[in-house]
Amino acid sequence: MPNNFPEPIENAIKxxxxxxxxxxxxxxxxxxxxxxxxxxxxxxxxxxxSTLKNNIEMCSKCRGYKEKTEECPVCxxxxxxxxxLCVVESTQDMHLIDSSSGFRGNYFVLHGLISPVRGATPExxxxxxxxxxxxxxxxxxxxxxxxxxxxxxxxxxxxxxxIEGGSVKISRIGMGIPIGSELxxxxxxxxxxxxxxxxxxx
Amino acid sequence: MPNNFPEPIENAIKxxxxxxxxxxxxxxxxxxxxxxxxxxxxxxxxxxxSTLKNNIEMCSKCRGYKEKTEECPVCxxxxxxxxxLCVVESTQDMHLIDSSSGFRGNYFVLHGLISPVRGATPExxxxxxxxxxxxxxxxxxxxxxxxxxxxxxxxxxxxxxxIEGGSVKISRIGMGIPIGSELxxxxxxxxxxxxxxxxxxx
Numbered sequence: 328m329p330n331n332f333p334e335p336i337e338n339a340i341k342x343x344x345x346x347x348x349x350x351x352x353x354x355x356x357x358x359x360x361x362x363x364x365x366x367x368x369x370x371x372x373x374x375x376x377s378t379l380k381n382n383i384e385m386c387s388k389c390r391g392y393k394e395k396t397e398e399c400p401v402c403x404x405x406x407x408x409x410x411x412l413c414v415v416e417s418t419q420d421m422h423l424i425d426s427s428s429g430f431r432g433n434y435f436v437l438h439g440l441i442s443p444v445r446g447a448t449p450e451x452x453x454x455x456x457x458x459x460x461x462x463x464x465x466x467x468x469x470x471x472x473x474x475x476x477x478x479x480x481x482x483x484x485x486x487x488x489x490i491e492g493g494s495v496k497i498s499r500i501g502m503g504i505p506i507g508s509e510l511x512x513x514x515x516x517x518x519x520x521x522x523x524x525x526x527x528x529x
Numbered sequence: 530m531p532n533n534f535p536e537p538i539e540n541a542i543k544x545x546x547x548x549x550x551x552x553x554x555x556x557x558x559x560x561x562x563x564x565x566x567x568x569x570x571x572x573x574x575x576x577x578x579s580t581l582k583n584n585i586e587m588c589s590k591c592r593g594y595k596e597k598t599e600e601c602p603v604c605x606x607x608x609x610x611x612x613x614l615c616v617v618e619s620t621q622d623m624h625l626i627d628s629s630s631g632f633r634g635n636y637f638v639l640h641g642l643i644s645p646v647r648g649a650t651p652e653x654x655x656x657x658x659x660x661x662x663x664x665x666x667x668x669x670x671x672x673x674x675x676x677x678x679x680x681x682x683x684x685x686x687x688x689x690x691x692i693e694g695g696s697v698k699i700s701r702i703g704m705g706i707p708i709g710s711e712l713x714x715x716x717x718x719x720x721x722x723x724x725x726x727x728x729x730x731x
Binding site: 334360 | 538
């Protein structure tokens, strides 16, 4: 890429390429698109960003995002079984589970996983809020749905050790071979764990 | 994707997914990223967009983009041979040619190609401005660097017929096998044209 763009273009490229999944080339393409489309396209985008910034807040219960003036669409759903709580890494994961599974309990979003390398600690993730929620809401069962990665496992272990003294039932989301996947595409660690975790049929 | 997002999130997804190369899933990822990063991240992006909108304009000569208060960095470059003009589809193509080739003439950006299907006409592209520029600036040679696609060829034909009466030398960018490409990766049409366009060596 040439390095003699006018400064406002350089700066827009810099800011846009901070967004996830967007490199410098895509950012440049977006900048040219906006310049070609003109002021009104930029203004709609600015308006959307401004409303996002001003009207969205974190729900104090599930820690997903909600409109400031509205009830949380997840927590306020009357069909939810308030005694079951599913702990997830991110809001995306919450919506994935909620839209694709039959699960109808409540959620607790961690907004990250414990990772000493990245400076994410139980304190920075405010995992202790989970303990408070369990007590305040009388939760009877916790499903830990963090991924089976080093960080996901470390986070699950921390949560388990934090709450295992009480009367709360704790489970971890199932591990094994994904539906539709050939065994040759699954890593050997998953394969060996899937064998160890085999379910008896008859 | 679930369809019960709070309205400001829905709207931000809608606006962001209008950008080139960004689908609904990427837009959602960007929205969550911005919400997690907080107000200051959104504000830097808003600031960059606003400066882009307010401080950048089209250069009346090359039709590339320049800062309003500055000279066009392309046209004002003293090393340029002002008698040669390269006609390109987009600002991206102009920068590609300028940064990768030895070409040091001036440019004329079309901001599109003639395409009846997409409603892009010689009028909407203001191709006639090219004729005026040739006359006003005493251009002696035109290189048409539109791509070898149906639309690029149609645009080249239109430009050639528009100016061929005068004394201006007209050429079309070279066609053939790209450097480093194996012949098996080149389509047969290009191959047969490349044979027909062979250069005599000895």
